[in-house]
Amino acid sequence: MADTVTAESGTAEVGRDFIRDIIQADLDSGRAASVVTRFPPEPNGFLHLGHAKSICLNFGVASEFGGKCHLRFDDTNPVKEEQLFIDSIQRDVRWLGFDWGENLFYASDYFEQLYAWAEHLIETGHAYVDDTPPEAMRAQRGTLTEPGQNSPFRYRTPAENLDLFRRMRAGEFPNGTCVLRAKIDMASGNMNLRDPVLYRILHAHHPRTGDAWCIYPTYDFAHGQSDAIERITHSVCTLEFEDHKPLYDWLIGNLPVPAQPKQYEFARLNVSYTVLSKRILTTLVRDGHVSGWDDPRMPTLAGFRRRGVPPAALREFVSRVGVARANSVVDVAMLDSAIRDTLNPIAPRRMAVLRPLKLIIENYPEGQTETLEAINHPDHPELGTRPITFGREIYVEQDDFMENPPKKFYRLSPGKEVRLRYGYLVTCREIIKDDAGTVIALRCTYDPETRGGNTPDGRKVQATLHWVAAADAVEAEMRLYSHLFARPDPGADGDVLADLNPGSLEVLTGCLVEPALAAAAPDETVQFERTGYFVADKDGTPERPVFNRTVGLRDTWAKVQATGR
Numbered sequence: 367m368a369d370t371v372t373a374e375s376g377t378a379e380v381g382r383d384f385i386r387d388i389i390q391a392d393l394d395s396g397r398a399a400s401v402v403t404r405f406p407p408e409p410n411g412f413l414h415l416g417h418a419k420s421i422c423l424n425f426g427v428a429s430e431f432g433g434k435c436h437l438r439f440d441d442t443n444p445v446k447e448e449q450l451f452i453d454s455i456q457r458d459v460r461w462l463g464f465d466w467g468e469n470l471f472y473a474s475d476y477f478e479q480l481y482a483w484a485e486h487l488i489e490t491g492h493a494y495v496d497d498t499p500p501e502a503m504r505a506q507r508g509t510l511t512e513p514g515q516n517s518p519f520r521y522r523t524p525a526e527n528l529d530l531f532r533r534m535r536a537g538e539f540p541n542g543t544c545v546l547r548a549k550i551d552m553a554s555g556n557m558n559l560r561d562p563v564l565y566r567i568l569h570a571h572h573p574r575t576g577d578a579w580c581i582y583p584t585y586d587f588a589h590g591q592s593d594a595i596e597r598i599t600h601s602v603c604t605l606e607f608e609d610h611k612p613l614y615d616w617l618i619g620n621l622p623v624p625a626q627p628k629q630y631e632f633a634r635l636n637v638s639y640t641v642l643s644k645r646i647l648t649t650l651v652r653d654g655h656v657s658g659w660d661d662p663r664m665p666t667l668a669g670f671r672r673r674g675v676p677p678a679a680l681r682e683f684v685s686r687v688g689v690a691r692a693n694s695v696v697d698v699a700m701l702d703s704a705i706r707d708t709l710n711p712i713a714p715r716r717m718a719v720l721r722p723l724k725l726i727i728e729n730y731p732e733g734q735t736e737t738l739e740a741i742n743h744p745d746h747p748e749l750g751t752r753p754i755t756f757g758r759e760i761y762v763e764q765d766d767f768m769e770n771p772p773k774k775f776y777r778l779s780p781g782k783e784v785r786l787r788y789g790y791l792v793t794c795r796e797i798i799k800d801d802a803g804t805v806i807a808l809r810c811t812y813d814p815e816t817r818g819g820n821t822p823d824g825r826k827v828q829a830t831l832h833w834v835a836a837a838d839a840v841e842a843e844m845r846l847y848s849h850l851f852a853r854p855d856p857g858a859d860g861d862v863l864a865d866l867n868p869g870s871l872e873v874l875t876g877c878l879v880e881p882a883l884a885a886a887a888p889d890e891t892v893q894f895e896r897t898g899y900f901v902a903d904k905d906g907t908p909e910r911p912v913f914n915r916t917v918g919l920r921d922t923w924a925k926v927q928a929t930g931r
């Protein structure tokens with residue numbers, strides 16, 4: 367069972383980690399004269415939060431030790447790869463705050479060299495062409511407790527294998543007819559060393575090489591050799607590749623590569639209520655469970671960006687999590703905390719009413735309005751103020767009124783006085799209901815001596831409400847996003863889709879916002895006072911803006927779980 371990292375345990379300052387200690391030791395001993403790392407995504411989907419950790423680590427240590435980090439696409443499977451993904455990955459890495467400069471590479475750049483090295487393995491007796499059907503080959507590999515069986519084709523001569531491999535490249539055979547396998551040890555306790563496949567036939571169009579190739583190297587064969595070609599000093603990857611390390615080293619040791627890179631593994635990122643499996647994320651997009659890769663509920667970098675999460679918040683989150691050897695599960699509250707801490711000092715304040723309830727201030731003159739001044743940020747007076755309109759009719763949140771309030775409910779109720787933010791003190795005098803008995807408006811009075819919320823006589827008012835004026839409020843749509851999954855360990859019972867949260871998106875129409883929000887540009891993040899952080903969405907217009915909730919002002923997930931709201 368993985369340990370759980372809580373929001374509290376993650377707030378401590380992160381010290382030097384074991385990866386940085388290894389790099390420092392290598393520099394001190396002379397094993398490495400400089401530091402060259404790489405971030406090597408497969409272009410078969412959008413980057414997610416787990417990739418953010420790898421990006422920050424690889425680009426971060428390269429920068430800290432005066433080295434460089436390559437962006438390399440391990441594009442060895444044309445069946446699943448698209449230019450769309452290549453473009454999105456570059457955009458996301460830049461958005462996260464990192465730049466590879468001139469160091470952009472592709473495994474497909476090395477196809478000729480990789481092919482030549484495959485022939486080298488054949489000529490030295492370390493690889494052979496296998497015609498065994500896929501199902502039979504899987505059965506021959508054995509199990510974790512039983513050794514595998516040698517293929518009957520393992521004993522072909524290098525000349526026979528070389529001829530067959532060249533005919534594979536020439537396109538003589540259909541998909542699945544044969545593969546090139548390394549000749550290692552079918553009795554090895556490590557399944558990755560039981561004669562792994564190095565090349566397979568794929569008659570498919572490649573995004574970069576077109577139809578020049580019909581055989582493609584596997585990830586395991588291309589990855590380490592690409593590291594060697596680029597003279598990577600520290601090949602940093604997540605723990606699921608730990609069992610692949612002996613194969614990585616075997617290939618490096620049996621090929622005339624120009625460098626001897628070393629692989630180091632760190633714990634992958636696991637976050638509660640979150641799935642970071644590219645396969646499952648692809649299924650969510652393909653089957654329409656989300657609106658796309660940039661759906662704000664998705665843990666993709668594109669989804670975070672559309673949800674209004676600043677890249678600095680993800681970098682801060684990754685820093686708080688740190689780099690460890692053992693897998694753990696991070697409390698999603700730590701991520702939300704990092705987002706709030708990043709947005710609080712930079713997000714301008716605005717007022718918005720998500721579920722409007724009209725207040726009619728009966729002793730305020732009909733047809734009259736006045737202009738009040740609202741501050742843009744309480745901690746940054748240099749950001750100035752903005753004008754807001756006050757008049758006889760305003761709107762407050764429905765939740766800020768109760769007809770029969772419980773004890774310690776300090777907001778509006780019959781006879782109760784509250785303060786309006788930047789405005790006046792008002793008192794509820796009468797409730798207006800429709801024929802169904804639903805409260806549709808409140809008749810109130812205001813104290814004209816309390817402009818700006820002041821109380822000259824010193825009386826205490828226990829609640830301050832946000833509001834918007836009916837005279838110039840702008841109608842808006844609000845999209846309230848919550849966790850995509852309803853349980854902290856999605857899929858623990860075997861069906862991850864069964865754990866999807868049916869309440870992960872609530873769309874509110876008829877919301878009202880102050881006029882300044884009509885001009886909010888897409889991706890502009892603001893704090894709706896007393897409500898949360900929101901970002902203007904690209905679907906909005908000045909006439910009808912759309913806002914996505916980034917995160918609430920406090921952790922409300924426990925309340926949601928307990929009450930369903």
